[in-house]
Amino acid sequence: MAHSYQFARPALTVDIVVFALDDEDLxxxxxxxxxxxxxxxxxxxxxxxxxTETLDEAAARELxxxxxxxxxxxxxxxxxxxxxxxxxxxxxxxxYYALVNxxxxxxxxxxxxxxxxxxxxxxxxxxxxxHRQILDTALARLRAKVRYQPIGFELLPERFTxxxxxxxxxxxxxxxxxxxxxxxxxxxxxxxxxTDEIETDVAHRAARLFRFDKKAYDRATRRGxxxxx
Amino acid sequence: MAHSYQFARPALTVDIVVFALDDEDLxxxxxxxxxxxxxxxxxxxxxxxxxTETLDEAAARELxxxxxxxxxxxxxxxxxxxxxxxxxxxxxxxxYYALVNxxxxxxxxxxxxxxxxxxxxxxxxxxxxxHRQILDTALARLRAKVRYQPIGFELLPERFTxxxxxxxxxxxxxxxxxxxxxxxxxxxxxxxxxTDEIETDVAHRAARLFRFDKKAYDRATRRGxxxxx
DNA sequence: CCAAAAGTGTTAAAACTACACCCATGA
DNA sequence: TCATGGGTGTAGTTTTAACACTTTTGG
Numbered sequence: 001m002a003h004s005y006q007f008a009r010p011a012l013t014v015d016i017v018v019f020a021l022d023d024e025d026l027x028x029x030x031x032x033x034x035x036x037x038x039x040x041x042x043x044x045x046x047x048x049x050x051x052t053e054t055l056d057e058a059a060a061r062e063l064x065x066x067x068x069x070x071x072x073x074x075x076x077x078x079x080x081x082x083x084x085x086x087x088x089x090x091x092x093x094x095x096y097y098a099l100v101n102x103x104x105x106x107x108x109x110x111x112x113x114x115x116x117x118x119x120x121x122x123x124x125x126x127x128x129x130x131h132r133q134i135l136d137t138a139l140a141r142l143r144a145k146v147r148y149q150p151i152g153f154e155l156l157p158e159r160f161t162x163x164x165x166x167x168x169x170x171x172x173x174x175x176x177x178x179x180x181x182x183x184x185x186x187x188x189x190x191x192x193x194x195t196d197e198i199e200t201d202v203a204h205r206a207a208r209l210f211r212f213d214k215k216a217y218d219r220a221t222r223r224g225x226x227x228x229x
Numbered sequence: 230m231a232h233s234y235q236f237a238r239p240a241l242t243v244d245i246v247v248f249a250l251d252d253e254d255l256x257x258x259x260x261x262x263x264x265x266x267x268x269x270x271x272x273x274x275x276x277x278x279x280x281t282e283t284l285d286e287a288a289a290r291e292l293x294x295x296x297x298x299x300x301x302x303x304x305x306x307x308x309x310x311x312x313x314x315x316x317x318x319x320x321x322x323x324x325y326y327a328l329v330n331x332x333x334x335x336x337x338x339x340x341x342x343x344x345x346x347x348x349x350x351x352x353x354x355x356x357x358x359x360h361r362q363i364l365d366t367a368l369a370r371l372r373a374k375v376r377y378q379p380i381g382f383e384l385l386p387e388r389f390t391x392x393x394x395x396x397x398x399x400x401x402x403x404x405x406x407x408x409x410x411x412x413x414x415x416x417x418x419x420x421x422x423x424t425d426e427i428e429t430d431v432a433h434r435a436a437r438l439f440r441f442d443k444k445a446y447d448r449a450t451r452r453g454x455x456x457x458x
Numbered sequence: 459c460c461a462a463a464a465g466t467g468t469t470a471a472a473a474c475t476a477c478a479c480c481c482a483t484g485a
Numbered sequence: 486t487c488a489t490g491g492g493t494g495t496a497g498t499t500t501t502a503a504c505a506c507t508t509t510t511g512g
Contacts (some may be wrong), residue, residue, distance in 0.1 A: 007277060007279050007280065008279075008280045009238045009239075009240055009241060009280070010238075010241050010278060010280055011238055012238060012239050012241060012321060048236060049239060049310070049321070050236050051236065051237045051238070051239055051312075051319040052312065053312065054310050054311055054312055055308060055310035055321065056310075058310075076307065076308065078305060079284060079305065079308045079323050081278070081283050081284035081285075081287075081323070082283055083280075083281060083282065083283055090280040092241060092278070092284065092323075094308050094310070094321075
């Protein structure tokens with residue numbers, strides 16, 4: 001590695017694919033651009049990385065600034081470096097994806113969030129730059145990872161019913177699951193703890209609420225347990 | 230995303246963790262640094278990304294320049310952005326990992342490769358920068374990915390024995406596998422094709438050679454087949 | 459009393475694990 | 486003829502997949 005940079009430097013940004021779940025669909029948060037290029041088009045939240053912050057910090061900061069979301073699950077996805085992905089100049093972007101429980105966070109909390117909106121991943125508008133490719137990569141990662149890491153819980157409230165959990169997997173994986181087999185598998189995981197609460201305000205028998213116990217999960221993992229749905 | 234960069238830019242590099250297999254160990258290629266900082270220390274091959282090349286191109290170029298290796302399996306790993314990972318200035322690095330078949334490539338083909346050497350991952354020297362962390366991340370990724378993607382073949386010659394293949398998994402996964410069960414599973418994969426050749430120059434019964442048929446693998450994948458060891 | 463979802467077991471098929479001997483070859 | 490690794494089958498166990506009815510609750 002040479003000591004100093006004899007060439008021009010690419011600019012460096014972060015972009016974040018924020019996923020949430022409603023009753024019907026997996027959703028993604030997009031921001032409507034107010035500047036050229038792609039003025040008026042929808043884009044992923046993101047922005048330039050400062051020299052004084054890590055990549056994770058840049059992603060978390062942009063998320064707060066552009067969407068008002070803070071303290072949510074955030075994981076680096078992939079770094080996109082096509083030479084012409086930004087028409088103005090060379091920009092390399094480190095993409096992240098985030099998972100948020102819609103019920104627990106107020107997206108309108110930020111003034112900069114006025115142009116933010118949720119879209120179903122099955123019905124997306126055209127996106128600026130290569131953001132469609134980034135989003136597709138994030139979706140593929142989420143679909144693969146949700147099966148062998150307990151990240152799905154990030155999309156649910158802290159207390160959830162088994163029906164909600166099953167529904168989450170059905171939406172993300174895109175196929176139906178057998179209710180009895182699903183419950184058998186999940187109830188066999190000792191880190192999915194039954195609480196003494198039940199649903200309220202439902203027009204039918206109320207379901208038991210469960211919670212994900214991270215410490216118990218870590219203990220099981222150390223014993224060699226492999227999460228899998 | 231603002232239009233132009235009102236802040237100083239981090240420098241951007243690529244670093245590559247090159248894995249190979251010998252009879253005993255998984256090995257990694259390191260380069261001895263001839264400049265400060267960390268002069269004389271061992272480091273991953275890598276260097277600055279030019280504004281005219283993609284990240285993949287930068288990684289492939291640095292690999293040829295520093296090790297002489299070309300046309301080998303190369304995959305983006307993770308991007309490391311700790312603020313002080315380089316003592317000189319802010320440098321973000323996009324790490325890659327590569328897999329190479331030792332028998333098929335001549336590492337000494339490059340003049341710049343004089344300071345390159347292979348080290349067993351179980352017996353590494355101290356590394357420059359955060360390269361130990363990068364290497365550990367690559368190792369974790371390789372161990373996880375080799376189980377559900379057919380990338381192990383990249384570490385073997387084009388024609389290989391089932392013993393070599395089993396040995397590869399035993400070294401990477403760090404545990405012994407049952408010979409009969411392993412052969413049963415592998416021979417059941419239609420994209421692992423028996424050839425009409427056998428080993429030569431062995432002091433015992435010669436084993437049949439097999440090859441990995443990528444097209445047949447892609448066909449199986451499209452039918453929903455899931456590779457797993 | 460009706461509509462809606464909660465909750466619950468069994469069986470057959472498939473996959474996985476453990477395990478030991480004879481065979482072919484070259485030195 | 487010996488040392489070395491090549492090559493092969495079975496049985497017990499575990500895991501997975503398919504499948505339907507009764508209970509609870511609120512409206």
